[in-house]
Amino acid sequence: MATELTMYLSFDGNCEEAFKFYEKVLSGKLQMMMRLGDAPPEVPRTPETANRIMHARLKVGEYQLMGGDSPQPHSSKPQGFCANIMVDTPNEAERIFRELSDGGKVKMPIGETFWARRFGMLTDKYGIPWMVNCEKPM
Numbered sequence: 001m002a003t004e005l006t007m008y009l010s011f012d013g014n015c016e017e018a019f020k021f022y023e024k025v026l027s028g029k030l031q032m033m034m035r036l037g038d039a040p041p042e043v044p045r046t047p048e049t050a051n052r053i054m055h056a057r058l059k060v061g062e063y064q065l066m067g068g069d070s071p072q073p074h075s076s077k078p079q080g081f082c083a084n085i086m087v088d089t090p091n092e093a094e095r096i097f098r099e100l101s102d103g104g105k106v107k108m109p110i111g112e113t114f115w116a117r118r119f120g121m122l123t124d125k126y127g128i129p130w131m132v133n134c135e136k137p138m
Helices: 015-025 090-101
Strands: 007-011 029-035 053-060 063-069 083-086 105-111 116-123 129-135
Touching: 007 015, 015 029, 015 053, 015 063, 015 090, 090 105, 090 116, 090 129
Parallel strands: 007 063, 083 129
Antiparallel strands: 029 053, 053 063, 105 116, 116 129
16 A cells, blocks of 8 residues: 655645745646636635635655645644755755745754754745754764
């Protein structure tokens, strides 16, 4: 049986913008971007909600990141998790951290720790909490 655990992020109308940003920063490739207006007619929508993203999928290396705009009025601020990205080099960790934190808020500046060559925490401009980690070799 194949099992995969994938993070699914929720947004309030800016999923498309966020996923295009993540595609660039994470050197990924958008695999799917479906709007609510593309759904079958029986799926409820209004002219105001037709452009909201129903489902987005971004491939980053071997992994996927998924998300969509929450159905209104069920949108809420993300809490209780951090999206974590593991990279191989300190330079890549610093680049990703710098780009993800642009317009956001740094919680813990990127730097060396006892477990990592580089580690930092931030909330990006879309309200998504991230950890960027480049572990030390064992």
